[in-house]
Amino acid sequence: MQMQERDAAKSGAGVILGTKAQILVVEDDVRMQKILYRLFSEQGYAVTLCGDGQSGLDAFRAGRPAAVVLDLMLPNIYGRDLCRMVKAERAGTPVVILSAISEVADKVLLFDIGADDYVTKPFSPRELLARVQAAIRRTQKAPSASVFRFGECEIDFARMTAQRAGEPATLTAHEFKLLRYFADHPERVLSREELLNEVWGYNSYPTTRTVDNQILKLRQKLEPDAAEPRYIRTVHGAGYKFIP
Known part of the structure; x- marks a missing residue:
């Protein structure tokens, strides 16, 4: 599926220093894409939608997303592998996993490869938004000295x-x-x-x-x-x- 990029409103929680922060959503379910696009765009974020792992990786490399919302069950590149690639290339970018898989062992594995949070489908849109924004805030609070x-x-x-x-x-x-x-x-x-x-x-x-x-x-x-x-x-x- 081709990547789609849509700009959100010019004000709101997604605006940082006058620039719309980008949320990269990698999700192959078109219905879920629409829900996530609406959720983040209404908060002032620019939203990039990708329907498979490879286009998600390409979009990540082409931009500087404030956060990545990532499904696990993806075509081309599996979600776990994409999470690992994102963290290897840009460790400071928050990755929030969104998936129907809820076993504890899977959660532990995801945190070991660098995922910042994990939300299980079905989910509360307000909870997902709160967790993504919290992950972004934690990244912004990181000390300047590396x-x-x-x-x-x-x-x-x-x-x-x-x-x-x-x-x-x-x-x-x-x-x-x-x-x-x-x-x-x-x-x-x-x-x-x-x-x-x-x-x-x-x-x-x-x-x-x-x-x-x-x-x-x-x-x-x-x-x-x-x-x-x-x-x-x-x-x-x-x-x-x-x-x-």
């Missing part, structure tokens, strides 16, 4: 590279997001619920063990001794605190 150093670690958030004691450390896209949130809030106790909401981008999840497991992996990759963490510390009964 290179962050603590202890023996050097993290380049823009290039998504990490080193500890001069040796490369391989972090997933979501581990970079979690570490960046810690870097933005040093020496502050962060609850598991806050981390789920602000980093994972949704308000409820089957278990907060998701946070614990991700932090364990970060410690194993970045701490001198994961069993006795120096930087990412547990505050019992409250959450975690990052001390750079």
Whole structure:
């Protein structure tokens, strides 16, 4: 299906510094395309519609979308692969997955490859809009300095590279997001619920063990001794605190 680009209104939530922010929608269901176009255009966004993964990738490379709304079941390039490509080329672009697939394992996999949020069909248009706008705000709040150093670690958030004691450390896209949130809030106790909401981008999840497991992996990759963490510390009964 050929890409369609439609300009939205000249004012509203989608206007940033006088320029209409673009939402790239990659969805093969024509009926759903119309719903999403109306949803975002009424808020002042310019909307680009693509009906398959390849045209979605082409549109992404040709423009600078403020966010990508992405179905999983797509022709040509599968949604998971397209998410991975988008994040590899422009890690700061928010990707919100919209799909009927709702298994927890699929959600965890999507966050590991960098998806910023996940909304299950059927969905509330207001909820989807709120989540896309929240993902855009989180991106805009990112610190200007891309290179962050603590202890023996050097993290380049823009290039998504990490080193500890001069040796490369391989972090997933979501581990970079979690570490960046810690870097933005040093020496502050962060609850598991806050981390789920602000980093994972949704308000409820089957278990907060998701946070614990991700932090364990970060410690194993970045701490001198994961069993006795120096930087990412547990505050019992409250959450975690990052001390750079």
